[in-house]
Amino acid sequence: MVPFDAHAWLLTDPETSVGSAPVAQVPCLPELPRLIRLKYLTDVNRWTTIGEVALLREATGGDLSRSLLWRELLADYDVSDVASLVFVDRYGCWGFLDLWRMGADARFSRAEARFLxxxxxxxxxxxxxCQADTFVERPARAAHPLGPVVLLLSPDLAxxxxxxxxxxYLRTLIPPEHGRAPIPASAYNVGAQxxxxxxxVDQNPxxxxxxxxxxxxxTLRAARLGGAEAADKRDIAVSIEETSAAERVTLFGRAFGLSARERELLGHLTTGxxxxELARRMFLSEHTVQDHLKSIFTKTSTRNRRTLLTRALGT
Structure with missing residues (x-):
């Protein structure tokens, strides 16, 4: 067991590594936009650069002020160490976790880091x-016609x-407590990116x-509004739209652990x-194409092309 005083755990888009579904229990929730902004702007122990586990006190040589996040926010909450974990494999980055310890002498040991x-x-x-399990055949009642879904943020993410x-949509993404407005944490994350x-600090979109x-x-996307002001003074628009077929198929292939060749074949299948023709385009024999198809069916628990494409495309 590794005790901690607060935590922030985010699921991420496996391709961009940007947080999409956060769960957090931290003492600074009223300052959540600031926390997320500083997290993304801090290069020390950023989840896109570390190995499996990194300790803040160790990474800074004991000088915690080298971390922008600690210097500007965590110091005010008596945070004395942070263990950062990133959940990444050859198919992408699936999430990251920060565990906080608070108090003057609280720190994570190397033994605890090895356990983590x-x-x-x-x-x-x-x-x-878990992400793969979400690719189900959508029932007719599940239609969600997306109108213009846009959130406007200030440069500080207010x-x-x-x-x-x-x-x-925000209520569905992160259900709030009864009687409270939803917290647009997913929008804060793309805005912070x-x-x-x-x-x-990072080049992922x-x-x-x-x-x-x-x-x-x-899909959530963030972009600056146009205007005469300097770019960093302009407001930020975050749009929410149904994920396109191409982006969905790419995600489907990653979630089910398809090989690069299998993902290429799946992309061709979506065109009918x-x-x-698959064999010709991929410079393979028809027998090899069938072998790849069998492997895809096995990995995705499907039995035919129709079911495979229905789940991959969400149609």
Missing amino acids: AAIVDPVTAALRR VLGQTPETEG LLAVEAG PTARVHLADGLWV TDTR
């Missing part, structure tokens, strides 16, 4: 399986406004795909290509 490192691989595999349909890109409900995946 030992659970990273099984947790990563479980997270990927909510300035939103379109009428936005609240319903935009700031990180502008600051040169400010987008994240997340499962909404009943097999429906949506028959076996002979």
Whole structure:
């Protein structure tokens, strides 16, 4: 067991590594936009650069002020060490976890770090399986016609406004406590990634795909509004839209652990290509194409092309 005083755990888009579905219990929830902004702008122990586990006190040589996040926020809450875990495999980044310890002498030991490192691989595999399980055949009643779903944020990620349909989608993404408005944490994350890109901290695009409900995946994107002000003074628009077929198929292939060749074949299948044409396009024999198809069916627990494509495309 590894005790901790607070935590933040985020599922991420496996391709962009941007957080999409956060769960957190931290003492600074009223400052959540600031926490997320600083997390994305801090290069020390950023989840996109560390191995399985990294300790803040160790990474800074004991000088915690080298971390922007600690210097600007965590110090105010008496945080004395943070253990950061990233759940990544060859198919992508599926999430990251920060564990906080608070108090002057509280710190994580190397033995605790080794324990945490030992659970990273099984947790990563479980997270990927959970994402794969969301690709179900969507029932007719699950139709979610997306109108203009847009959230407007200030440069500091404060909510300035939103379109009428936005609240319903935010409630589905992260259900709030009874009687409370939803917290747009997913929007904060893509907005913070935009700031990180502008600051040169990371180059992944400010987008994240997340499962909404009943097999429906949506994509959040952040972009600056136009205007005469300097770019860093302009407000940020976060859009929520149904994930495109191409982006969904890519995600499907990663979640089910398809090989690069199998993902290529799946992409051709979505265009209605028959076996002979598949073989020609991929410079393979028809027998080899059939072998790849059998492997895909096994990995995705499907038995035919129709079921495979229904789940992959969400149609």
